[in-house]
Amino acid sequence: MKTDRTHFLLNSGKLYRKDNNIYFDKYAEDGTVLNTKIIPINSINEIYILGKVELDTYTMAFLSTNNILIHIFSHYGSFRGNFYPNSPNSVNKSGFVLLNQVRTFDDEIKRVAIAKEITKARMINSINNCTKRGVKFQSNTHLEALRNAKNIAQIMACEGAFAKEYFTKWNEIIKNQKSFKFTTRSKRPPIDKINAFISYINTRIYNVCLSEIYKTELDPRISFLHEPNYRSLSLHLDLAEIFKPILGDNLIFNMLNTGEITPKDFQIDAGRIKFTNEAVQKIEIKMIKSLTTQVKFENNFLTYRQIIRREANQIKKFICENYPYEGYVN
Structure with a gap:
């Protein structure tokens, strides 16, 4: 490996x-x-x-x-x-790409097109997680609502409604319902062990996406699905939507259902739930294996790190060359 x-x-x-x-x-x-x-x-x-x-x-x-x-x-x-490095070895950020990225953000038609593709890929990858585990998910309503969405607010509403139903399916996938029953999504801070697990994994994927964006000419401050607002960086949040179901959710399901992560892998520190160092090491072995395992993509074999970077570059081609963009589906 x-x-x-x-x-x-x-x-x-x-x-x-x-x-x-x-x-x-x-x-x-x-x-x-x-x-x-x-x-x-x-x-x-x-x-x-x-x-x-x-x-x-x-x-x-x-x-x-x-x-x-x-x-x-x-x-x-x-x-x-x-x-982030700023040295002669760093990837040069192109003024041409930056201008086109800003123009695309201000172009509602192009921005909505990117946001829809990201959200559609996120939905399909999540649905695939359910399907391969024998859990039924009626997806047509959500995908149809996404197709009919006219702006970012409507797209985010579609994503929110989908996520709410998707998380209810977790209780059909995760075997240990006594310790890891999903009730509601909470982040700052997570209210229970399953939310602590989700938050840790999602943060890991955000940073992987950010690292790969850094290796391209795209500016990580300008996103299309998420509003940049006052946060310094946001494009990685867009990209992560596609890969959280593939890299994150599957890792969580597998480690919980095989007993590799149990309640003993969590500890309470100043009232907050966190992993033990030993648990982090177990999780990272699995995450690194996922990121470095090669999968067949079109006519090539690529690691997921390479696929994430390719996804960023596909967005760049769309905003700079109007090259058709479709979100990655596993």
């Missing part, structure tokens, strides 16, 4: 540059160094920091030079921000 060039720092410690490589000192509770791990610079694409980690500007400059992204999370597992 191909390895993913993603590294997770779950423990307290120090990340630093030494001899043109990256090292991580893992700390004990008293601040002493338990062990040191070398992370070869050519084996890194991105770093997820989930522990309390010391990081200096000298090291950050070195990471930037090598085009490495950093995703930062709070002690409770909530996403807090990214560090």
